Amino acid sequence: MVIAKDFYLRTDVVSVARDLLGKLICTRVNNEVTKGIITEVEAYNGVQDRACHAYGGRLTGRTQVMFEEGGIAYVYLCYGMHHLFNVVVSHPHDPKAILVRSIEPLSGGGVMLMRRKPSGRIDRSLTNGPGKLTKALGINISNNGMALDSEELWIENHLNISDNDIVTTTRIGISYAGEDALLPYRFYIKGNEFVSRY
């Protein structure tokens, strides 16, 4: 069942991030459906968060989708070769987003393998990283700004993860953010092996 829009309109991005754990990211590309359980996320807390692309209210061509109403995708190219997938949260002009860092393949695993590494195997290395899962799901820049109840891209309810099964840590790869790099904004499902780092 596709998640209702209200889910994304809350202003507390950390709460939405924790609630995203256990949900399904689904894509349909060339009529091939792939689905993965969200196992790891990071929250980016708007204008006050130095790690957020929209820090200080920076409104640019890239960040503008974060300034729109929650419930859409923010996809951008990182390091010139990896697409990273984010969920935009909160109301217009409150640029908060959640980076999905890892998923566990649920269906379409064979398709994901072909997109990633045909000679590989379906294991944690297939989708345990933000750049890996977008490639496996066929997500790219054309999905930027797309609503998360679209025919090609949507998020479904699946598992309910209790607070006791969520591990909280600091975010990865944002040392440029100074003290904000120490914020406890990374969450993953305890005991799940489809996580980028433990």
Next chain:
DNA sequence: GGAATGATTCTCT
């Protein structure tokens, strides 16, 4: 126009 820089991943060693 030009230079710097990543919300990363893969391949060696």
Next chain:
DNA sequence: GAGAATCATTCCG
């Protein structure tokens, strides 16, 4: 654990 790959975006002039 170190180094390369690789380019859109951003900021400065």
